[in-house]
Amino acid sequence: MAMPQNSTRENGFCFAQPLDFSHPSPHGGEAGRPLGAAREDDGCSTPLSNGMASSGAPSPLGAPSPSDSSAEPLCAPSPAQDPTPLEEGIKYVSAEEEELACGWGAFTPSCLQPCNTSKGVLFFLCVASFLQGMTVNGFINTVITSIERRFDLRSYQSGLIASSYDIAACVCLTFVSYFGGNGHKPRWLGWGVLLMGLGSLLFALPHFTTGPYEARSAAQVGVCGGNQSLPCSQAASSLSDYRFVFMLGQFLHGMGATPLYTLGVTYLDENVKTNYSPVYIAVFYTAAILGPAAGYLVGGMFLNIYTEIGRETDMAPEHTLWVGAWWIGFLGAGAASLLISIPILGYPQRLPGSQRYIVMRVSEAHQLKDGSHKKALDPDFGKTVKDLPRSVLLLLKNPTFIFLCLAGATEATLIAGMSTFGPKFLESQFSLSASEAATFFGYLVVPAGGGGTFLGGFLVNKFKLRCSGIIKLCLLCTVSSLLAIFIFFIHCPNMPMAGVTQMYDGSALPGGHLNLTAACNAQCGCLQGTYSPVCGTDGIMYYSPCHAGCKSVSVNLRNGKKVYQECSCVDKALLPGSGRAEAGKCTSSCAKKPLLLCFIFVVILFTFLSSIPALTATLRCVSDRQRSFALGIQWIVVRTLGGIPGPIAFGSMIDKSCLLWQDQCGEQGSCYIYQNSAMSRYTLVAGLVYKVLGTTFFIVACLLYKPPPAESAPGSLDASENGSSDLQEHKPSLPAEEDI
Numbered sequence: 001m002a003m004p005q006n007s008t009r010e011n012g013f014c015f016a017q018p019l020d021f022s023h024p025s026p027h028g029g030e031a032g033r034p035l036g037a038a039r040e041d042d043g044c045s046t047p048l049s050n051g052m053a054s055s056g057a058p059s060p061l062g063a064p065s066p067s068d069s070s071a072e073p074l075c076a077p078s079p080a081q082d083p084t085p086l087e088e089g090i091k092y093v094s095a096e097e098e099e100l101a102c103g104w105g106a107f108t109p110s111c112l113q114p115c116n117t118s119k120g121v122l123f124f125l126c127v128a129s130f131l132q133g134m135t136v137n138g139f140i141n142t143v144i145t146s147i148e149r150r151f152d153l154r155s156y157q158s159g160l161i162a163s164s165y166d167i168a169a170c171v172c173l174t175f176v177s178y179f180g181g182n183g184h185k186p187r188w189l190g191w192g193v194l195l196m197g198l199g200s201l202l203f204a205l206p207h208f209t210t211g212p213y214e215a216r217s218a219a220q221v222g223v224c225g226g227n228q229s230l231p232c233s234q235a236a237s238s239l240s241d242y243r244f245v246f247m248l249g250q251f252l253h254g255m256g257a258t259p260l261y262t263l264g265v266t267y268l269d270e271n272v273k274t275n276y277s278p279v280y281i282a283v284f285y286t287a288a289i290l291g292p293a294a295g296y297l298v299g300g301m302f303l304n305i306y307t308e309i310g311r312e313t314d315m316a317p318e319h320t321l322w323v324g325a326w327w328i329g330f331l332g333a334g335a336a337s338l339l340i341s342i343p344i345l346g347y348p349q350r351l352p353g354s355q356r357y358i359v360m361r362v363s364e365a366h367q368l369k370d371g372s373h374k375k376a377l378d379p380d381f382g383k384t385v386k387d388l389p390r391s392v393l394l395l396l397k398n399p400t401f402i403f404l405c406l407a408g409a410t411e412a413t414l415i416a417g418m419s420t421f422g423p424k425f426l427e428s429q430f431s432l433s434a435s436e437a438a439t440f441f442g443y444l445v446v447p448a449g450g451g452g453t454f455l456g457g458f459l460v461n462k463f464k465l466r467c468s469g470i471i472k473l474c475l476l477c478t479v480s481s482l483l484a485i486f487i488f489f490i491h492c493p494n495m496p497m498a499g500v501t502q503m504y505d506g507s508a509l510p511g512g513h514l515n516l517t518a519a520c521n522a523q524c525g526c527l528q529g530t531y532s533p534v535c536g537t538d539g540i541m542y543y544s545p546c547h548a549g550c551k552s553v554s555v556n557l558r559n560g561k562k563v564y565q566e567c568s569c570v571d572k573a574l575l576p577g578s579g580r581a582e583a584g585k586c587t588s589s590c591a592k593k594p595l596l597l598c599f600i601f602v603v604i605l606f607t608f609l610s611s612i613p614a615l616t617a618t619l620r621c622v623s624d625r626q627r628s629f630a631l632g633i634q635w636i637v638v639r640t641l642g643g644i645p646g647p648i649a650f651g652s653m654i655d656k657s658c659l660l661w662q663d664q665c666g667e668q669g670s671c672y673i674y675q676n677s678a679m680s681r682y683t684l685v686a687g688l689v690y691k692v693l694g695t696t697f698f699i700v701a702c703l704l705y706k707p708p709p710a711e712s713a714p715g716s717l718d719a720s721e722n723g724s725s726d727l728q729e730h731k732p733s734l735p736a737e738e739d740i
Contacts, residue, residue, distance in 0.1 A: 100116075100348045100350065100351070100352045101113065101116065101348065102115060102116035102120075102346050102347055102348065103346050104345065104346050112346065115343070116347070116348070116351065116352065117351065118268070118271045118272050118280070118351060121186075121267065121268065121271065121347060121351065122268065122280055122283060122284060124340060124343050124344050124347075125189070125260070125264050125267075125268070125284055125344070126283065126284055126287035127287070127340050128189070128193045128196075128260060128264075128337070128340055128341075128344065129260060129261075129264070129284055129285070129287045129288035129291065130287045130288065130290060130291040130294070131193075131196075131291065131333050131336055131337050131340065132193075132196060132253075132256075132257045132260060132288065132291060132337075133287070133288040133289065133290070133291025133292045133295065134291035134292060134294050134295035134298070134329075134333055135196075135200050135253065135291075135295065135329070135330065135333040135334075135337075136165055136250075136253050136257065137291065137292035137295065137419050138291055138292040138293070138294060138295010138296055138298075138299060138329075138442075139295045139298075139299045139326075139329040139330060139333065140161075140162060140203075140250075140420075141162070141292070141295070141296070141419050141420050141421075141422070141423060141438075142295060142296050142299030142300060142303070142326075142423060142434075142438040143299055143303065143324070143326035143329075144158050144161075144162070144420065144421075144423075144424070145423070145424060145427070145434045146303060146307075146323050146324055146326045146434060147161075147246070147326060148670040149321065149323055149670060150213060150239070150307065150323045150326070151206070151239040151240055151242050151243065152239050152240045152662075152669050152670065153240055153243055153670060154655065154668070154669070154670055154671075155421075155651040155652070155654050155655045155670070155671065156648060156651045156652050156655060157240065157243050157651075158243075158420075158647075158651060159420065159421075159647040159648040159649075159650065159651030159652070160243070160247065160647075160648060160651075161243055161246045161247055161250055162250070162416070162420045162647035163416075163643070163644045163645070163646075163647050163648050164246075164247040164248075164250035164251055164254065165250045165251075165253050165254040165257075165643075166254060166416070166639035166640075166643035166644040167251070167254065167639075167644055168250065168251040168252070168253070168254025168255050168258075169254040169255070169257065169258050169635060169639050169643075170635075170636050170639050170640055170644070171255075172254070172255050172258045173258055173262065173632040173633075173635050173636045173639075174632060174633070174636065176188065176192075176258045176259050176262065176263070176632065177258075177262045177263070177628050177629050177631060177632020177633070177635075178388060178391070178628075178629050178632065180259055180262070180263045180628065181262075181263065181266065181627070181628025181629050181632070182628075184349045185259075185263040185264075185266070185267045185349065185628075186267070186344055186345065186346070186347035186348070186349070187345060188259040188263050189259045189260060189263055189264055189267070189344050190341045190342070190344040190345030190346075191259075191341070191345070192255070192256040192257065192258060192259040192260060193256060193260070193337050193340055193341040193344060194256070194337070194338060194341035195252055195255055195256035196252065196253055196255075196256030196257055196337050197256070197333075197334045197335070197336070197337030197338040197341065198252055198256075198334070198338075199249045199250065199251070199252025199253040199255075199256060199334075200249070200253070200330045200331075200333045200334030200337060201330070201331065201334035201335075202245065202248060202249040202252060203245075203246060203249030203250070203253075203327075203330045203334075204327040204328075204330035204331050204334070205245060205249075206242045206245050206246070206327075207307070207326075207327040210239065210242070212308050212311065213307050213308055213323050223524075223545045223546055223550045223551055223552065223553060223564060224521065224523075224524035224526070224545070224546050224549050224550055224551050224568070256337075258635075261288075261631070261635065262628055262631040262632045262635060263628055264284065265281055265284070265615065265619075265631060266619075266627045266628040266631065268280045268281060268284060269281065269619060269627065270350065271350065271351045275461060275464065276461070277616070277619075278457040278458075278460040278461045278612060278613075278616050279457050279458065279461050281457060281612060281615060281616065282453060282454050282456060282457020282458060282612045283454065283457070285453045285454075285457070285611060285612055285615075286450050286453045286454040288453075289445070289449040289450040289452075289453045289608060290446065290449075290450045292419065292442075292445055292449070293442050293445040293446035293449065293450060294442075295329065295442075296423070296438045296439065296441050296442030296445060297438075297439055297442040297443075297446075298329060299326075299329050299438055300434075300435040300436070300437075300438035300439035300442065301435070301439075302324055302325045302326065302328045302329055303317065303324030303325070303326065303434055303435035303438065304317045304324060304435050305324055305325040305328070306322075306323075306324065306325065307323045307324060307325050307326065307327070309325060314562075316560065316561060316583065316584070317433055317435055318433045318561075318583070318584040318585065319532065319583065319584065320531055320532060320533055320585075320672065321531070321532065322433075322434075324434070324435060365620070365621060365622055365623045365624075365708065391626060391629055392633070394623075394626065395622065395626065395629070395630055395633055398621065398622060399700075399701070399704040400467075400471075400617075400621045400701050400704055400705040400706075401618065401621050401622055401630060401634075403697045403698070403700045403701035403704065404471070404614060404617055404618050404621070404634070404697075404698075404701050405618075405633070405634045405637040405638065406637065406641070406693075406697045407474070407478075407614065407693075407694045407697035407698050407701065408614055408618075408634060408637070408638045408642070409637055409638045409640075409641035409642035410641075410642065410690040410691070410693045410694035410697065411478075411607060411610070411611070411614075411642070411690070411694055412638045412639070412641075412642030412643050412646065413641070413642040413643075413645065413646040413649070413686075413690050414607065414646070414686070414687060414690050414691070415607065415642075415646070416642060416643045416646030416647050416650075417646040417647055417649065417650030417686070418650070420646075420647040420650065420651070421647070421650050421651065421654055422441050423437040423438045423440075423441045424437070424654065424674075425679060425683070426440050426441055428673075428674040428676055428679060429491060429492045429588075429590070429593075429596070429676050429679070429680075430492060430588045430590060430593060431495050431585045431586060431587060431588035432588075433584075433585075444597070444600060444601055444604060445604065447601075447605075448601045448602075448604035448605040448608065449604055449605075449608045450608075451605065452604070452605045452606065452607070452608035452609040452611075453608045453609075453611055453612055454612075455609055456473075456477075456608070456609045456610060456611060456612035456613050457612040457613075457616070459473065459613070460473070460612065460613050460616055465613075466620075466707070467617055467620045467621055467705060467707065468702060468705050468707065470613045470614075470616055470617040470620070471613075471617050471698060471701050471702040471705065472702060473610070473613045474610040474613050474614045474617065474698050475695065475698040475699060475702060477606045477607075477609045477610035477613075478606070478610060478691060478694045478695045478698055479695055480602075480606040481602070481603050481605075481606035481607050481691060482688070482691040482692065482694075482695060484599050484602040484603045484606065485599075485603050485684065485687040485688060485691055486684070486688075487595070487596060487599030487600070487603075488680045488681075488683050488684035488687060489680075489684060490592050490595070490596065490680070491592070491596075491676045491677050491679070491680035491681075492588060492590035492592055492593060492596070492676055493590070493676060493677075494659075494673070494675060494676050494677075495541055495585065495586045495588060496539070496540045496541065497533075497540065497541040497542070497543070497673065498516075498518070498540055498541070498542050498543070498547070498548075498569065499514060499515050499516035499517075499518070499542075499543060499547065500514060500516075500543070500659055500660050500673055501659065501673075502540075503515065503518075504518035504520065504569055505518075514660065516528060516543050516547055518569060520549045520568040520569035521546065521547050521548070521549045521568065521569055524546050524547075524549060525546075526543075526544060526546035526547050527546075528543075528663050529662075529663050530544050530546070531543060531544065531660075531662065531672050532544045532545065532583070533584065533585055534548055534550070534564060534581035534582060534583055534584070535581060535582050535584060535585060535586035535587075536548060536567060536569075536570035536571070536580070536581040537570060537579075537580050537581065538570050538571040539586060540570075540571075540586070541585060541586050542567075542569060542570075542581060545564045545567070545581065545583075547569070548564065548567045548568075548569045548570055548581050549566075549567050549568030549569040549570070550564035550565065550566060550567040550568075550580075550581055551565070551566040551567075551568075552564070552565045552566055553565070556582070561582055561583050561584060562582070562583040563580060563581075563582050563583075564580060564581045564582070564583075565579070565580050566579060567579045567580060567581050603687075615631075617701075618630060618631065618634055619631070621705065649686070650686070653682040653683075653686065654671075654674065654679060654682070655671065656678070656682065657674050657675045657678035657679040657682060658671035658673070658674055658675075659672075659673045659674060659675050660672040660673035
């Protein structure tokens with residue numbers, strides 16, 4: 001997609017000299033008259049509430065006209081008039097006091113200046129958000145099952161690791177959004193990305209500080225009649241303490257990413273035209289969505305590599321005890337984050353030409369009855385700590401902002417929960433390996449999440465929606481995903497497993513209690529601590545080759561899988577001489593699989609479709625000077641009520657649907673088998689509750705929104721966006737252009 005062309009010279013995106021509207025007018029009685037409060041003889045047809053002519057915009061898909069010079073007047077005088085009054089009413093101030101060049105300190109090479117544009121910033125911020133999404137929402141969610149297995153963690157503990165990111169963000173958000181919003185945003189962003197890279201490197205550290213992974217595979221323990229003993233001192237471990245290292249890595253991730261989605265969004269919004277802003281922000285968030293998708297795909301590929309690289313193993317990736325190379329992705333993402341932080345640190349506090357977009361903006365801030373929202377119009381408001389309580393109070397008195405935050409929290413709960421445990425859901429429902437489930441989930445997130453995010457921003461720009469229309473679009477998307485979530489009424493049945501889902505003779509388990517011992521394996525001396533599922537030729541899974549009564553083993557030359565023979569528990573009546581079993585889970589042949597995947601796609605699509613419109617509505621319903629701080633407060637609400645409890649709640653919910661727990665010398669480990677019907681039922685209940693709440697909050701936000709009165713913004717945004725009074729047409733050059 002082509003973005004507006006940008007340069008450091010004469011085009012529609014560069015305005016080399018800032019404007020000072022406080023210059024006294026030579027016409028005595030009109031000193032200090034705002035430019036927008038134009039008389040009829042000024043030639044400005046459409047004044048704005050902030051004192052500038054409304055502006056149209058060339059399509060964001062094409063380049064602006066070369067005649068749109070940064071050194072040309074903002075309002076073209078009528079031919080019958082002398083342009084002198086307009087020119088004398090504007091004071092051009094030298095930009096030397098504020099360094100707008102791209103570089104690091106005094107080092108500002110000219111070769112870097114072509115990147116000193118809104119497109120250049122967008123590119124580097126997209127790379128940073130891609131890396132953040134790939135790491136935090138991609139790699140971590142992909143490898144969560146492997147980490148549980150490698151470090152003996154339970155689902156609620158892994159959920160706490162996932163929530164540590166949001167906890168750190170909540171701690172930092174107020175400080176970063178308030179002071180960073182009035183400070184040098186690129187420096188906050190650059191140091192944040194660097195901190196995020198350090199967090200990724202720390203997250204991979206446990207792999208290098210622990211001993212080699214020793215899986216108790218069936219080949220080591222033996223088949224029926226083999227030596228099944230393994231001392232508890234070898235089985236027990238304290239590896240679960242490494243969860244604190246993972247939590248610290250996530251804390252650094254959260255601290256580093258805090259500026260990215262608050263200051264990064266407002267930095268883009270301040271440096272592009274108002275009607276382009278949703279497109280730029282949509283591209284930025286699309287990169288953030290494609291990051292997790294890439295994380296699922298690349299992370300799934302790494303999981304097919306054994307975690308102890310260079311060490312041979314007799315296990316295949318399909319083996320339940322297999323642990324892939326979960327740590328490789330974090331090393332790569334950490335190094336890339338450290339590198340990308342360098343150019344971001346070199347950007348100026350504002351881009352050349354950005355002031356023109358600030359003065360052209362039409363306010364859509366919610367109007368408070370007591371008029372206290374006007375306090376935020378003071379240029380000095382929000383620059384000191386003493387204004388912090390007043391800033392918070394102004395936002396709390398804005399009901400539209402509050403209910404948009406609550407709606408975002410309900411959506412964030414589902415997104416955080418499903419992104420963390422979505423691969424595990426697919427793994428259980430369709431009897432997949434961890435790498436297959438991660439790859440599958442990536443295929444869903446790429447078109448649904450990424451496409452929905454970009455489409456949301458495109459729709460806002462395409463239909464030139466005002467704040468109230470944007471909220472209605474969010475409401476439509478939420479209702480659509482609410483209807484689609486009823487798909488969780490259906491589920492794929494569990495693959496039959498002897499002693500776990502049914503008795504060895506096919507009958508139901510009495511009272512639902514596990515019974516892994518039967519007459520066919522009573523003499524084998526099998527241990528429950530050795531979980532290595534095999535699939536018998538009768539279509540039933542068994543806890544291990546020993547529990548299937550298998551007495552010998554060979555290797556299938558076609559696929560390299562182990563094949564166990566002489567399995568006394570496998571039903572030979574179905575296929576004569578078929579008392580065999582193959583290592584790994586039985587393949588699911590669920591007929592509902594396409595339908596379930598289709599509707600999960602729809603739920604993801606409409607959930608992400610509302611994300612950019614909701615963010616745009618948040619930016620528009622507050623005053624300009626409170627945008628960064630408002631995003632910070634919104635992220636605190638979203639993470640406190642959604643991002644933090646989401647993974648923990650979903651993890652606890654999934655734990656409740658567990659059928660078979662790991663037994664480590666009497667201590668409960670991670671879950672081996674989940675009950676699919678219970679998992680779907682809990683997901684449905686959670687989805688309905690949060691989607692109904694989200695719908696309610698969007699309805700209330702829409703009803704309570706009070707836009708500015710028409711007379712305060714006579715130049716409607718629609719008029720400006722239709723190009724009725726843009727900067728791009730019929731603008732004469734200033735007489736002394738070469739001296740400016």
